[in-house]
Amino acid sequence: MSPYAAPVRDHAGNLRDYLLAAGKATPDKPAIVEPAEDGGLRFVSYRQLEAQADAYAAELDALGLDVGDRVVLESPATADAVAAFLACFSLGLPFIPTIPETPVQRLRTIIGMAAPALFLQAADGSREGLPPGLGMARFGPKGVTTEQLPAPRVRRRRQVVETDPAYLIFTSGTTGRPKGVVMSHRANIAFHRGIRAHGLIGPDDRVAVTSPFSFDFCLGGIALTLASGATAVPVPRDRLDFPRRFLAFLHEAAITQVHGVPSLWRPLIRHEPDLVAGLDPLRSILFSGEDFPLGDLRELQGLLPGRRIFNLYGATESMAASVTDVPDPLPADLERLTIGYAHHGAEMDVYDAEGAPVGEPGVVGEIYLRSPALFSGYWADPEATRAALVPDPLLPESGQVVFRTGDLAYRDADGRLYFCGRIDSQVQIRGNRVELGEVERRLREFPGVSGAVALVAPAGEGEPELSAFLTMRPGAPAPKLVPLRAFCAETLPEYMAPRSLTVLAELPVTTNGKIDKDALLRARTAR
Numbered sequence: 265m266s267p268y269a270a271p272v273r274d275h276a277g278n279l280r281d282y283l284l285a286a287g288k289a290t291p292d293k294p295a296i297v298e299p300a301e302d303g304g305l306r307f308v309s310y311r312q313l314e315a316q317a318d319a320y321a322a323e324l325d326a327l328g329l330d331v332g333d334r335v336v337l338e339s340p341a342t343a344d345a346v347a348a349f350l351a352c353f354s355l356g357l358p359f360i361p362t363i364p365e366t367p368v369q370r371l372r373t374i375i376g377m378a379a380p381a382l383f384l385q386a387a388d389g390s391r392e393g394l395p396p397g398l399g400m401a402r403f404g405p406k407g408v409t410t411e412q413l414p415a416p417r418v419r420r421r422r423q424v425v426e427t428d429p430a431y432l433i434f435t436s437g438t439t440g441r442p443k444g445v446v447m448s449h450r451a452n453i454a455f456h457r458g459i460r461a462h463g464l465i466g467p468d469d470r471v472a473v474t475s476p477f478s479f480d481f482c483l484g485g486i487a488l489t490l491a492s493g494a495t496a497v498p499v500p501r502d503r504l505d506f507p508r509r510f511l512a513f514l515h516e517a518a519i520t521q522v523h524g525v526p527s528l529w530r531p532l533i534r535h536e537p538d539l540v541a542g543l544d545p546l547r548s549i550l551f552s553g554e555d556f557p558l559g560d561l562r563e564l565q566g567l568l569p570g571r572r573i574f575n576l577y578g579a580t581e582s583m584a585a586s587v588t589d590v591p592d593p594l595p596a597d598l599e600r601l602t603i604g605y606a607h608h609g610a611e612m613d614v615y616d617a618e619g620a621p622v623g624e625p626g627v628v629g630e631i632y633l634r635s636p637a638l639f640s641g642y643w644a645d646p647e648a649t650r651a652a653l654v655p656d657p658l659l660p661e662s663g664q665v666v667f668r669t670g671d672l673a674y675r676d677a678d679g680r681l682y683f684c685g686r687i688d689s690q691v692q693i694r695g696n697r698v699e700l701g702e703v704e705r706r707l708r709e710f711p712g713v714s715g716a717v718a719l720v721a722p723a724g725e726g727e728p729e730l731s732a733f734l735t736m737r738p739g740a741p742a743p744k745l746v747p748l749r750a751f752c753a754e755t756l757p758e759y760m761a762p763r764s765l766t767v768l769a770e771l772p773v774t775t776n777g778k779i780d781k782d783a784l785l786r787a788r789t790a791r
């Protein structure tokens with residue numbers, strides 16, 4: 265039992281109240297719309313969502329967990345999953361969002377790192393093979409059912425405070441070992457306050473969220489929508505797998521805004537351009553996660569004239585750092601999109617390898633982010649945390665820390681930033697720095713090419729090798745390596761002409777929907 269009287273359940277600075285506040289004015293308006301069992305749509309109002317969240321919170325509270333105890337929350341993105349994470353917010357239980365597709369080995373690694381008290385899955389979840397001793401429960405329309413109680417514990421906390429962790433997102437850190445990004449209530453709310461000033465979502469918007477539940481782009485998209493008093497429509501996997509089904513679903517749900525990574529649009533533009541053009545209710549598109557190839561963006565603007573397209577740049581460590589309108593139309597000679605300035609209340613700038621500010625425009629350096637929306641640190645990894653959250657180079661004595669993004673960019677004369685890739689994906693060939701984006705831009709100009717990725721593969725013996733991966737428009741013949749190299753050599757230095765070429769039906773993507781560069785390197789044709 266708690267050493268205090270009844271624990272305080274006030275929600276000052278708690279994400280549960282922050283995200284439900286806008287909907288209070290319209291309790292019967294749909295907060296979430298999702299496919300119904302019978303094939304139609306299920307509408308969950310703000311009133312129903314809040315009631316479900318509070319019912320789940322009461323049942324979870326009865327399990328005797330303490331503020332700070334972790335809960336693995338495994339589910340596709342659904343209304344009940346949203347109610348479940350709102351319940352976790354109100355009890356101060358940092359949740360770890362995972363999806364049924366997460367390989368059990370990766371899940372066991374995360375469980376080993378985060379030592380959760382409870383594994384909470386959807387009523388129809390089928391997860392097995394988890395370590396013994398873990399509390400097991402399910403959530404669904406009828407509430408929470410517990411299959412195995414969490415280990416008993418003394419409750420030491422009296423209330424949730426803003427700086428408590430709200431969720432942990434495990435990213436597949438480039439070094440292979442996942443890093444648990446710890447986001448507090450306060451940082452998350454600061455992000456929403458900053459972004460809200462940009463007016464991305466209006467109360468009448470119907471926002472389709474297409475990222476998987478384990479990706480903060482999904483959580484963030486749903487949260488941004490709820491905080492705007494609008495309607496979130498999480499798109500289930502089976503509606504995403506086929507362009508026609510996805511586009512039909514957007515119509516059926518009367519979607520006005522689509523959130524997704526750029527790779528979401530490639531198959532739609534390529535296979536169903538007419539259906540994309542027919543999305544009359546669509547008013548705006550929000551993308552994030554990776555560069556949007558300019559050719560694809562031009563085609564999208566052509567198919568959907570007059571729609572606003574927002575480019576959200578940022579990392580899970582701060583939700584997102586900037587939101588920038590894509591110019592419409594894109595200037596013909598544009599080489600790169602800008603990621604603009606940091607969102608309201610935050611600041612991004614460019615620093616050199618020694619941490620000194622880069623003064624002159626056009627010079628590439630690392631983006632550092634100064635923001636109240638920064639994460640608390642990497643779970644149980646003080647070393648990685650110290651490397652990422654560093655003393656503010658302009659005010660080291662103050663104790664303020666800034667986030668080293670690991671992203672490269674340069675500024676223009678007005679201070680707008682231009683993303684130039686990750687530091688760890690900078691490559692050298694025969695001592696020359698190779699700008700892979702430049703190679704990809706040239707590859708996409710080759711007749712019939714619809715998608716292109718350039719990578720440098722360690723070629724085993726000898727020097728690294730520049731490899732090209734292409735997808736072709738329907739019916740276009742695949743190019744041969746020699747003419748492709750000659751085409752590149754017309755505008756690029758010889759060392760930037762690819763040494764190997766692999767033509768694929770589609771570009772492979774990661775769980776989060778981004779182009780999967782490791783999969784491409786594995787798919788390289790034997791030379």
Ligand SMILES: Nc1ncnc2c1ncn2[C@@H]1O[C@H](COS(=O)(=O)NC(=O)C[C@H](N)c2cccc(Br)c2)[C@@H](O)[C@H]1O
Pocket residue numbers: 435480481483484485551552553554555556575576577578579580581583584603669670671683685686
């Ligand atoms: N708009 C861009 N142009 C180009 N490169 C981008 C963009 N946005 C990212 N990236 C890259 O992706 C990295 C980060 O990856 S991440 O941690 O998985 N996060 C993400 O992708 C998504 C991010 N959390 C997010 C974005 C929007 C809304 C919410 Br709410 C959350 C960045 O460091 C960049 O390298």
